[in-house]
Amino acid sequence: MEDILTSKYGRDRIKLILDWIGKNGGLEPVMLPGGGHKYLGLEEVLPEGSDVKEILEGLEKAGLLKKILIGSSLACPKCHKSDFVPVLVCQNCGSRKVYRERLLEHVSGGHIGPESMFYKEGRLVCPVCKKELNEDEVRVIGAWFVCKDCGAKRPNVDYRFECLNDGEVFDVFTADFLPIYKYELTPKGEMERSVTRSDLIEAIASEIKAFNKGSILKELQGKSGLTHPFDFVFNKGKERIIMDLIYSGDMASDNDVLAFFSKYFDVKNKGDVPVLLAWPKMSDKAKSLANYYKIKFREVSSIPELKRVVRELLS
Numbered sequence: 055m056e057d058i059l060t061s062k063y064g065r066d067r068i069k070l071i072l073d074w075i076g077k078n079g080g081l082e083p084v085m086l087p088g089g090g091h092k093y094l095g096l097e098e099v100l101p102e103g104s105d106v107k108e109i110l111e112g113l114e115k116a117g118l119l120k121k122i123l124i125g126s127s128l129a130c131p132k133c134h135k136s137d138f139v140p141v142l143v144c145q146n147c148g149s150r151k152v153y154r155e156r157l158l159e160h161v162s163g164g165h166i167g168p169e170s171m172f173y174k175e176g177r178l179v180c181p182v183c184k185k186e187l188n189e190d191e192v193r194v195i196g197a198w199f200v201c202k203d204c205g206a207k208r209p210n211v212d213y214r215f216e217c218l219n220d221g222e223v224f225d226v227f228t229a230d231f232l233p234i235y236k237y238e239l240t241p242k243g244e245m246e247r248s249v250t251r252s253d254l255i256e257a258i259a260s261e262i263k264a265f266n267k268g269s270i271l272k273e274l275q276g277k278s279g280l281t282h283p284f285d286f287v288f289n290k291g292k293e294r295i296i297m298d299l300i301y302s303g304d305m306a307s308d309n310d311v312l313a314f315f316s317k318y319f320d321v322k323n324k325g326d327v328p329v330l331l332a333w334p335k336m337s338d339k340a341k342s343l344a345n346y347y348k349i350k351f352r353e354v355s356s357i358p359e360l361k362r363v364v365r366e367l368l369s
């Protein structure tokens with residue numbers, strides 16, 4: 055993981071970003087009216103005002119994301135904005151005074167003529183048989199472009215772009231050419247995205263340490279004579295909090311709750327508070343069992359949420 059990114063945004067945030075991109079199957083830009091493009095969606099996991107493009111580029115450099123070219127867009131070579139309109143120009147002299155002349159056919163009669171000859175005083179009339187026609191009785195069978203300045207008639211027309219910001223006229227060769235990318239997780243990004251149990255333990259420990267000057271125990275001697283491991287045992291005022299983290303890919307089960315309770319039951323003293331944190335979820339059965347045994351429990355599915363829950367427990 056690149057240090058600059060980690061120090062600026064924090065590893066937890068980076069995981070959230072990667073997780074968002076992973077869950078959404080990648081991140082594609084949205085084209086904006088008036089030109090340019092934007093990456094939307096990440097603002098859900100980023101602080102306001104974050105520079106999304108900078109983050110994406112940083113993650114790409116760190117090998118966590120790969121960028122895939124999906125297209126390109128143009129921008130004005132003078133002001134670098136993509137706010138422009140296309141303009142048509144004569145292929146012969148470059149004049150903008152070109153117009154399109156279409157070749158129409160009176161379908162049932164097979165009569166052909168230029169579009170201008172089919173219109174008489176706003177009515178559609180076949181120039182050959184002089185019958186008045188409806189729009190659906192004629193079809194376009196060809197077109198060419200006529201220049202008012204030089205008189206050239208060509209089957210095609212050239213086009214340029216005119217910047218609405220500064221009037222600069224440019225073409226595809228002189229324009230700024232901007233590649234457009236979508237981003238996907240690399241295998242390294244996939245690994246970084248998944249939060250390990252020790253990541254969570256570390257996050258909880260740092261919150262407890264920040265709050266509590268006392269020591270954190272990792273095991274307790276039971277009345278049975280057995281020693282039971284716990285993730286965290288620490289004091290909060292007169293209370294002793296005995297806490298385990300149930301880490302599962304899916305849901306903590308009632309068996310997880312039972313296993314915790316049997317350890318806790320062996321070590322408990324007056325004033326002890328049993329706490330279970332479940333990553334990421336807890337089954338309904340597990341919840342009712344925890345309620346029955348008077349175990350405090352919380353479901354957590356992100357590290358910021360986990361830290362918040364731990365702070366709440368401590369305060």
Ligand SMILES: [Zn+2]
Pocket residue numbers: 130131132133134135217218219220221222
């Ligand atoms: Zn411009």
Ligand SMILES: [Zn+2]
Pocket residue numbers: 144145146147148149201202203204205206
């Ligand atoms: Zn011309």
Ligand SMILES: [Zn+2]
Pocket residue numbers: 160163164165180181182183184185
């Ligand atoms: Zn006709």
